Amino acid sequence: MIKDNSPGTYTGAGILSAFAASLCCIAPVIAIFAGSSSIASNFSWLDPARPYLIGLSITILAFAWYLNLKGAKTPDLECNCETSKMESFLHSKSFLSTVTLFAVIMMTFPLYAEIFYPGPKAGTTKISVAGANQQVIFKIQGMTCEACEAHVNNELSKVPGVLAYKTSYSHSNTLVTFDSSKVNIKTLEAAISRTGYKVLK
Numbered sequence: 001m002i003k004d005n006s007p008g009t010y011t012g013a014g015i016l017s018a019f020a021a022s023l024c025c026i027a028p029v030i031a032i033f034a035g036s037s038s039i040a041s042n043f044s045w046l047d048p049a050r051p052y053l054i055g056l057s058i059t060i061l062a063f064a065w066y067l068n069l070k071g072a073k074t075p076d077l078e079c080n081c082e083t084s085k086m087e088s089f090l091h092s093k094s095f096l097s098t099v100t101l102f103a104v105i106m107m108t109f110p111l112y113a114e115i116f117y118p119g120p121k122a123g124t125t126k127i128s129v130a131g132a133n134q135q136v137i138f139k140i141q142g143m144t145c146e147a148c149e150a151h152v153n154n155e156l157s158k159v160p161g162v163l164a165y166k167t168s169y170s171h172s173n174t175l176v177t178f179d180s181s182k183v184n185i186k187t188l189e190a191a192i193s194r195t196g197y198k199v200l201k
Helices: 008-034 037-070 085-090 093-107 109-116 146-157 185-193
Strands: 133-141 162-168 173-179 198-200
Touching: 037 093, 093 109, 109 146, 133 185, 146 162, 146 173, 146 185, 173 185, 185 198
Parallel strands: none
Antiparallel strands: 133 173, 133 198, 162 173
C-alpha cells in the first residue's frame, strides 16, 4: 500500500482545526442569524484549546505547503493512468491557497466578529429622570472573545429602559445603566441569560 503524502491529504485537517479554533466565537454570530441565541455558549469549552487548535492548523497547513512546494506526488505503481482534473485541482497551489486563506479568516474571526452584530435599537438610550437611573454589574460565565461581548450587548439593547452597557469578556462582566422605573434587575439578568451565558450570583 502506498502512503499518500500529497498536500491535499492535509488540507482538510488544517481547515477543520482552524474552524474548531474559532467555533466558540462563530457560534454567537450564527445564533443571532438563526434566532436561537442560547446555543452560543455551548462551544465556550473550546476556548482553552484555541491556541493549540491554531497551532495545529498552522503546522498542518505549513506541512501541506512544504509538500506542495517540494513537488510531492502520489505514486501509483498499479496504474499508469492520468489523474482526473478534479483530483489535480485538489492538489494544486490554487486550492491550497484558498484553504489557507479560509483558515486565516477563521483563526482571526474573533478580531472582527462584532461587525456581524446589529447595532443597538433606536430609542434604547433615552434619558430619563436622574433619580431613577441605576447601575449594576453582572458577573458572566462563558464569554471568550469580543463576539461574546457583542452578543450580550445585543440582548441588552433590546430591553426597554436600558440606558447604557459596557461588557468585558476579559473581566467576565457587564456594567448596565438602566432606568429603574422601566426595568428591574431580574429582567436584565433574564436578557443576559437568553444569550446562553451564565449570570453568576
